[in-house]
Amino acid sequence: MPDSPFTNLDRPPLQQAALTRALVRPGSLWSSVTVVDSTGSTNADLAAAAGQGAPEGAVLVAEEQVTGRGRLGRSWSAPARSGLTFSVLLRPTVPPARHGWLPLLFGVAAASAVRRVAEVDVRLKWPNDLLAGELKLAGVLAERVEDAVIIGMGLNVTLREAELPVPTATSLAIELARAGRPAQGHDLERVAGTDRDPLLRAILRELEQHYRDWTAADGDADASGLRAAYQAASATIGREVRVELPGDRTLTGTATGVDASGQLQVSAPDGEHTLSAGDVVHVRPSS
Numbered sequence: 244m245p246d247s248p249f250t251n252l253d254r255p256p257l258q259q260a261a262l263t264r265a266l267v268r269p270g271s272l273w274s275s276v277t278v279v280d281s282t283g284s285t286n287a288d289l290a291a292a293a294g295q296g297a298p299e300g301a302v303l304v305a306e307e308q309v310t311g312r313g314r315l316g317r318s319w320s321a322p323a324r325s326g327l328t329f330s331v332l333l334r335p336t337v338p339p340a341r342h343g344w345l346p347l348l349f350g351v352a353a354a355s356a357v358r359r360v361a362e363v364d365v366r367l368k369w370p371n372d373l374l375a376g377e378l379k380l381a382g383v384l385a386e387r388v389e390d391a392v393i394i395g396m397g398l399n400v401t402l403r404e405a406e407l408p409v410p411t412a413t414s415l416a417i418e419l420a421r422a423g424r425p426a427q428g429h430d431l432e433r434v435a436g437t438d439r440d441p442l443l444r445a446i447l448r449e450l451e452q453h454y455r456d457w458t459a460a461d462g463d464a465d466a467s468g469l470r471a472a473y474q475a476a477s478a479t480i481g482r483e484v485r486v487e488l489p490g491d492r493t494l495t496g497t498a499t500g501v502d503a504s505g506q507l508q509v510s511a512p513d514g515e516h517t518l519s520a521g522d523v524v525h526v527r528p529s530s
Contacts, residue, residue, distance in 0.1 A: 253401065254323070255324070257278050257439060258278075259276060259277065262276045262278065262444070263275070263276045266444065271300070272300045272450075272451040272455070273300045273302055273447060273451065274299065274300035274301055275298075275300070275301050277301070277302065277303050277304065280306050280307065280323075281305060281306065281308070282307075283308070283310040284310050285305050285308060285328060285329055286330045286384060286386055287310075289303050289330045289395075290386060290388045290391075292332065293389070293391040294388055297332055298334075299334040300333075302330070302332075303330050304328065304443070305329070306324050306328075307321075307323035307324070307328075308328045321402060322406055324401075325406065325414075326439075327397070327439055327446075328395075328396070330395035331393070331394055331447075331450070333391065333392045333394065333454065334391050334392075335458060336458065337458055337461050338461070338462055341461075341462030341464070342392055343504055344462065344469060344505045345392050345394060346371050346385040347370060347371075347473050347501075348453050348454065348469055349383050349385070349394045349450060350367045350370075350371060350373060350383050350473070350476075351367070351453060351473050351476055352449035352450040352452070352453045353381065353383070353396060353449070353450070354476050355476070356442070356448070356449040357373070357380075357442065359445060360436060360445045361418075363380075363419065363422070365476075366476055366477065367476045367477050367479070368477075368479050368525070369479040369507045369523055370507070370523075371384065374478050375415075376413075377411075377525060379413065380398065380414070381396055381398040382396070382397055398442070399415065400414060400416065400439055400442065401415070419436050424436070453467075456468065456469070457469055464504075464505065470501060473501060473505075474500060477501075478525070479498045479507070480499065480500055481498065481499075482497070482525050483497055483525075483528070484496065484509065484524065485526055486521040486522065486523050487521060487522040487524070488518070488521045489520065489521075494509060494518070494521070496509040496511030496516070497510045506518055507521070
């Protein structure tokens with residue numbers, strides 16, 4: 244059985260039936276949980292389903308994603324079952340102008356869940372990355388499809404140093420080992436904090452709570468507490484940053500906060516700037 248998901252017991256497969264029993268309940272946001280062995284992109288698959296009328300709360304998890312994308316069209320890949328790669332379908336009824344908060348809301352929920360389950364200090368890099376220290380642990384990508392929003396996440400869980408796609412990435416297993424909680428042999432899934440099932444359940448439950456609070460406040464990030472929660476978890480605010488902007492422009496300054504729309508506020512020598520898009524680099528302090 245060379246192609247069996249059980250041939251690598253360090254990385255056991257997720258169980259769709261167990262996840263469905265735990266998450267799909269009367270009154271729950273989650274309407275279905277589907278786990279597939281491999282797909283090109285969970286975001287693309289759910290976007291197609293949304294266009295065909297799939298209900299809010301559909302969750303699609305891929306054990307392997309072969310054409311995954313990050314922001315700015317960057318490719319993203321990882322060994323099968325080494326991370327959590329999933330997307331959710333939402334149909335928010337709040338004003339579309341406030342939908343820009345959704346990827347930030349997802350980041351807040353995921354960071355909170357990972358901190359609690361894995362006991363790793365996860366922070367948020369504006370707009371869509373989860374960091375452990377200065378290394379990327381996860382990324383979030385949101386896409387609009389008519390009245391739906393698809394939000395996907397790739398979280399590095401048991402990747403080893405040699406498996407990381409770039410030197411600026413990390414995984415929960417690596418961070419736990421650095422904190423003195425190494426794996427026993429190669430059985431990474433037995434290390435507290437790297438079992439993907441409770442991680443996924445925790446992230447989806449946190450996401451549901453934040454999403455309900457946000458929609459109950461009609462998408463008002465202040466009334467729902469979302470802006471305060473995001474700023475409290477931010478690794479960007481208060482830092483010197485270099486922002487690569489569209490049109491090959493660059494802005495350097497101090498990130499001072501996010502505004503009521505979730506846009507980054509930067510204080511630069513030439514004045515105050517509010518940014519809706521840009522690739523942020525945290526500038527290391529001079530020694």
